[in-house]
Amino acid sequence: MSHYAWKWGSPPPPVKRHSEVKHALLRNYLIDYFLTLVAMPHQDRIKLTIVDGFCGGGLYISESGHEVPGSPLVILNAIREATLLIETRQERRKPIDLDVELICIDKSKTTLDYLERLLKDRNYGAALAAGKIQLVKGQFDQHCAATIQRAKGRSRISGRAIFVLDQYGYSRVPMHCLRDIFATLPHAEVILTFYIDALISYLNEVNLAGFEQATGIRGGMTAAEIDEMKKSPKWRVHLQSSLYQSLTSQCSAKFYTPFFVRPQRGHGDFWLLHLSQHWKARDVMATTHWNHSNHFSHYGRAGFHMFSTGYITKIDSKDQLQGGFDFSEVAASVSQDTMLEQIPVMLFDIAEDISFEQFFLQLINTTPATRMMVESTLLKLSQLNEIQVLGEDGDESRARVHLKPDHVLRLNRQIRLMF
Ligand SMILES: C[S@@+](CC[C@H](N)C(=O)[O-])C[C@H]1O[C@@H](n2cnc3c(N)ncnc32)[C@H](O)[C@@H]1O
The missing domain is CATH 3.40.50.150 (Vaccinia Virus protein VP39)
Incomplete structure (x- = not known):
């Protein structure tokens, strides 16, 4: 009908x-x-x-x-x-x-x-x-x-x-x-x-x-x-x-x-x-x-x-x-807070260095966040010294605004010891 x-x-x-x-x-x-x-x-x-x-x-x-x-x-x-x-x-x-x-x-x-x-x-x-x-x-x-x-x-x-x-x-x-x-x-x-x-x-x-x-x-x-x-x-x-x-x-x-x-x-x-x-x-x-x-x-x-x-x-x-998730500014800030907590645990579980690209592609289907939101959360974690971002030479990168796909993410040693 x-x-x-x-x-x-x-x-x-x-x-x-x-x-x-x-x-x-x-x-x-x-x-x-x-x-x-x-x-x-x-x-x-x-x-x-x-x-x-x-x-x-x-x-x-x-x-x-x-x-x-x-x-x-x-x-x-x-x-x-x-x-x-x-x-x-x-x-x-x-x-x-x-x-x-x-x-x-x-x-x-x-x-x-x-x-x-x-x-x-x-x-x-x-x-x-x-x-x-x-x-x-x-x-x-x-x-x-x-x-x-x-x-x-x-x-x-x-x-x-x-x-x-x-x-x-x-x-x-x-x-x-x-x-x-x-x-x-x-x-x-x-x-x-x-x-x-x-x-x-x-x-x-x-x-x-x-x-x-x-x-x-x-x-x-x-x-x-x-x-x-x-x-x-x-x-x-x-x-x-x-x-x-x-x-x-x-x-x-x-x-x-x-x-x-x-x-x-x-x-x-x-x-x-x-x-x-x-x-x-x-x-x-x-x-x-x-x-x-x-x-x-x-x-x-x-x-x-x-x-x-x-x-x-x-x-x-x-x-x-059930409560809603509405893509509002509040939801954006809750998303960032949640990712700030989740990412160190995830990097601990992954256990190896991983590029930003690989990390993002593994997770994209499981999040309402955009690439830009994930990127800015990772940069914030790096500023908080919870993770390290390494450049292609293996040295710590000074990236503050953008990550390159091949930037490597690593959990900070001290944070690793806390798990
Ligand atoms: C919900 S209405 C169309 C809504 C339209 N997409 C819009 O947003 O304005 C669904 C339409 O699908 C048609 N329809 C139903 N079953 C179909 C099928 N198997 N293949 C193609 N059209 C079908 C109906 O005749 C009806 O016009």
Whole structure:
């Protein structure tokens, strides 16, 4: 059953608060994405394919009666905004060419008809005619392979593509699609919606088996195992944590951000996962969250290993909501305090010298912190004489502002003796 109805001549569907949150993130991320890429020297042209795999009709109506853009318009507006920002902020020798092709997929014909009329209305008729915007009717999983090939054909070497997979529910994006994306396109990124609560709230062995069959996520449980698991007061935590680990380990993305959204009025939480093959992409997404903390919250702990306890929507016995981590200034300072305590213990456990690069790459998936935040915490620990930072000659470095990837981190001897 579709929860959204777009029919030309009738008002568009009402926008849901969580859709606005997703759209804000998408807009902010795309702008940050382009600004990061153009900051690279000699970059005059960015060739990118964006696939909006569950695109919808492109327009909503807000509670106050205003029109609100859906994801295709959010993407197109973000490209325009980024182009303007680049032109005004940077003194470039040549104007930047953002060569983006947008492929919109939806299984509903009336929805796509609506989107086509809307785009023509908003002056995108020429882009449609030139194939810069393509509308594809059908299920995402049926068109996934063709869109991957299209993105590859357009950008053979870098394979730049962003897949916005805003599925309704949790079972319409099979793992083989994600694996194909990452195997074929070295710079692909996926922003995936996953309604974790819809799965957990009605969990039984039939649901779970159906979910596993549809997605290809393995980790099966029998009815007896599910019953046994549900006896534990923390079963939601365990299940979220294990599903998260199954998904991230089986989709073959190297880097991921585990951010969660809690819609108002108790519609259940969903994950908004960002999956990528490059630490920089992950870092830009984490930075976007910190830069726009008013739009977003995710719940988890500060510092590293934020998943050690998992994340839950309800503490089962008392039915209370878990506290949030909101990317605010307070959260940033708690993150630094937590990392100041954690890093010496981690360096003690690692036991050997380790470069900043290796240290960061080992931990990036377990923290809401950005590379810059980890770097400044390490520099602070060095000023506090808790760790040493060594240059390539093996001598203590005087780095105070930035660390180089090959700077070596070592726990101070005195601190080592305290453990
Ligand atoms: C939540 S709405 C779209 C939201 C849109 N991404 C936005 O943010 O404005 C979900 C859309 O997915 C479409 N849909 C559902 N299952 C699909 C599938 N397997 N493949 C492609 N589209 C699908 C529905 O017709 C509906 O228009």
